[in-house]
Amino acid sequence: MKQANSIYLDHAAGTFLLPIVQDYIASQVYKKTGNPSSIHGVGRLASASLDKSRQEVASSIGCMSGEIIFTSGGTEANNLALGGIAKGLKKQGRHIITCRTEHPSVLESCKQLESEGFSVTYLNTNSFGRIDLNELRASITDDTILISLMWVNNETGLIHPVKDIADLARIRNVKFHCDAAQVLGHLPIQIKNLGVDAMTFSSHKIGAPSGLGVLYLRKGTVLSRQLHGGAQEGNLRAGTQNLIGATAFAKAIRYQVDHIQEHHGHYRTLMDQLQNQLSNIPGIQINRDTGEYSPHIVNCSFQNIDGEALFIRLDMKNISVSNGAACSSGSQKPSHVLTAMGLDEKLSQASLRISLGLETSEDEIDKFCHELEYIVHSLQRGNP
Numbered sequence: 001m002k003q004a005n006s007i008y009l010d011h012a013a014g015t016f017l018l019p020i021v022q023d024y025i026a027s028q029v030y031k032k033t034g035n036p037s038s039i040h041g042v043g044r045l046a047s048a049s050l051d052k053s054r055q056e057v058a059s060s061i062g063c064m065s066g067e068i069i070f071t072s073g074g075t076e077a078n079n080l081a082l083g084g085i086a087k088g089l090k091k092q093g094r095h096i097i098t099c100r101t102e103h104p105s106v107l108e109s110c111k112q113l114e115s116e117g118f119s120v121t122y123l124n125t126n127s128f129g130r131i132d133l134n135e136l137r138a139s140i141t142d143d144t145i146l147i148s149l150m151w152v153n154n155e156t157g158l159i160h161p162v163k164d165i166a167d168l169a170r171i172r173n174v175k176f177h178c179d180a181a182q183v184l185g186h187l188p189i190q191i192k193n194l195g196v197d198a199m200t201f202s203s204h205k206i207g208a209p210s211g212l213g214v215l216y217l218r219k220g221t222v223l224s225r226q227l228h229g230g231a232q233e234g235n236l237r238a239g240t241q242n243l244i245g246a247t248a249f250a251k252a253i254r255y256q257v258d259h260i261q262e263h264h265g266h267y268r269t270l271m272d273q274l275q276n277q278l279s280n281i282p283g284i285q286i287n288r289d290t291g292e293y294s295p296h297i298v299n300c301s302f303q304n305i306d307g308e309a310l311f312i313r314l315d316m317k318n319i320s321v322s323n324g325a326a327c328s329s330g331s332q333k334p335s336h337v338l339t340a341m342g343l344d345e346k347l348s349q350a351s352l353r354i355s356l357g358l359e360t361s362e363d364e365i366d367k368f369c370h371e372l373e374y375i376v377h378s379l380q381r382g383n384p
């Protein structure tokens with residue numbers, strides 16, 4: 001929960017539990033629940049409840065319930081998709097295509113696969129993070145088995161043309177996995193219309209407790225299991241499922257999908273206000289072009305400013321924003337996404353990812369922009 005007098009603009013890292021999710025979790029605390037894999041009555045009840053959640057997820061995103069695999073998060077879903085599909089198809093080929101601006105859970109999975117004899121093409125982007133579809137097309141060889149490209153970039157909000165990529169992959173008989181961890185609640189999703197073979201979702205981006213993920217896997221897609229143990233999740237992901245978490249996640253997905261129009265209006269209005277106010281700050285560079293972006297994330301950089309001092313000053317004012325992906329914050333390494341976009345080390349370090357949530361208000365944006373302008377101005381005049 002948010003502290004009093006604080007401004008939280010890091011919802012892409014993790015957003016607050018939805019009220020319906022809070023109510024649901026509170027209602028479960030004193031219930032006696034068994035293991036969905038047990039064959040006795042208590043286990044069968046748990047299994048029925050898990051099935052119901054699986055159906056809810058599937059109907060919300062437009063696929064079949066047998067195509068939903070519950071995991072421990074977006075990271076595991078990405079690892080499972082990359083490792084599982086690549087190893088499952090290794091007799092057909094050993095080449096994978098991804099992009100330099102993907103989430104570390106995709107890039108590190110690719111590195112691991114390279115160490116196991118696969119080859120990986122890392123597509124370059126332009127200075128805003130957009131890939132060139134012609135370069136993607138030209139990178140596909142007879143050895144290519146898998147393309148993994150995200151839908152919404154978690155650091156910039158940039159949207160990749162998922163339908164076009166899926167069409168291109170299908171024509172060349174290559175599987176397409178898409179990391180959609182930042183998509184639910186922001187863009188409409190009907191998986192069956194997209195033509196992807198696998199898609200990743202993460203719970204804490206949409207108001208469910210962290211530690212839950214979903215991998216959509218199109219029926220018939222070959223996948224080699226990556227966790228070894230029991231036969232849970234259609235024998236594709238071993239380990240006892242997080243029943244309360246999965247149900248909470250299913251409820252959050254349903255809620256986000258049902259309210260997408262209204263939420264989109266909320267985000268659009270706030271994002272317009274934020275961008276207008278940011279553009280008045282001297283020395284700011286807003287890292288976007290005129291193409292498509294998710295309405296909840298914007299990335300900007302400040303010339304001639306010490307990035308560390310900027311963060312310390314914002315933190316002292318109880319303002320939470322990110323300097324890139326949450327998992328790379330805290331390390332002094334510049335964001336790999338901004339580096340891939342051509343920003344130099346100093347500018348990357350003086351960059352902010354600002355991300356909005358359902359509870360963000362106009363007042364909060366206003367206060368944030370005023371504080372930011374004041375801090376930037378004083379740092380530009382050499383006052384740390």
Ligand SMILES: Cc1ncc(COP(=O)(O)O)c(C=O)c1O
Pocket residue numbers: 012013072073074075076078103105150152153154179180181182202203204211212213325326327
């Ligand atoms: C685009 C993207 N993919 C994957 C992940 C990893 O998800 P999780 O934190 O659930 O492991 C994140 C979370 O930051 C993300 O933003």
